[in-house]
Amino acid sequence: MNANPGHTTEHAPDSAAEVPLRNLVLIGPMGTGKTTIGRLAASELGWVFVDTDKEIEARCGADIPWIFDVEGEAGFRARETAVLAEMLGREQVVIATGGGVVSQACNRELLEHAGHIVYLHTSAEQQYERTRQDTRRPLLQTADPLRTLRRLMAEREPHYRALAHFTVDTDRKRPRNVAKDIAGSVRLHFNMSCSA
Numbered sequence: 351m352n353a354n355p356g357h358t359t360e361h362a363p364d365s366a367a368e369v370p371l372r373n374l375v376l377i378g379p380m381g382t383g384k385t386t387i388g389r390l391a392a393s394e395l396g397w398v399f400v401d402t403d404k405e406i407e408a409r410c411g412a413d414i415p416w417i418f419d420v421e422g423e424a425g426f427r428a429r430e431t432a433v434l435a436e437m438l439g440r441e442q443v444v445i446a447t448g449g450g451v452v453s454q455a456c457n458r459e460l461l462e463h464a465g466h467i468v469y470l471h472t473s474a475e476q477q478y479e480r481t482r483q484d485t486r487r488p489l490l491q492t493a494d495p496l497r498t499l500r501r502l503m504a505e506r507e508p509h510y511r512a513l514a515h516f517t518v519d520t521d522r523k524r525p526r527n528v529a530k531d532i533a534g535s536v537r538l539h540f541n542m543s544c545s546a
């Protein structure tokens with residue numbers, strides 16, 4: 351019983367899980383601009399930027415093609431889950447994920463408890479145009495990368511859509527403008543003023 355009914359106290363949450371962390375997570379297929387736009391969105395918001403692929407490479411001391419070659423995709427996915435779990439525990443961070451993050455049920459579960467999730471979408475043709483000169487995506491080193499991109503999209507898109515709070519089409523849009531739209535959606539989601 352409260353002996354002093356007029357007195358209010360701050361309610362301390364029972365566990366850290368009750369506190370919604372303010373972070374932004376970019377999901378979407380290869381070549382939609384998660385890495386490029388994530389960096390710009392972080393600078394719009396004044397938040398820290400992290401890219402799970404870069405973090406995996408830094409921790410492993412090897413690049414993604416090497417990890418796929420030596421450890422297989424399964425080895426890469428295990429590293430990705432470990433990095434994702436750690437990044438999602440941080441505040442005011444923009445996290446660019448790799449396109450395959452939604453392929454693992456454990457990652458999808460982690461993402462369900464993340465902050466604001468934005469799905470970057472673009473056509474398969476644009477994805478192909480943006481990635482075809484780059485040999486650092488092992489899953490696209492196939493005879494027909496456009497077909498691979500379409501197959502991966504068919505498998506993964508239901509997950510992108512189910513997880514996202516906000517979806518942006520990046521076709522024919524400048525990364526800077528997309529980043530501004532995303533920063534606006536973050537401010538709305540967390541009820542932040544422009545200077546927050």
Ligand SMILES: Nc1ncnc2c1ncn2[C@@H]1O[C@H](COP(=O)(O)OP(=O)(O)O)[C@@H](O)[C@H]1O
Nearest residue numbers: 379380381382383384385386480520523524525
């Ligand atoms: N909105 C955009 N318009 C044109 N090119 C873009 C756009 N966003 C990204 N790019 C280019 O596409 C390539 C892949 O972008 P990246 O950020 O690495 O994508 P992701 O991380 O989603 O795979 C880069 O060369 C980048 O400069």
Ligand SMILES: O=C(O)C1=C[C@@H](OP(=O)(O)O)[C@@H](O)[C@H](O)C1
Nearest residue numbers: 379380381403448449450487488
């Ligand atoms: O779609 C995928 O499975 C992958 C996407 C890549 O990241 P980007 O989406 O940033 O290219 C990278 O994580 C790895 O090559 C696997």
Ligand SMILES: [Mg+2]
Nearest residue numbers: 384385446447
């Ligand atoms: Mg990337």
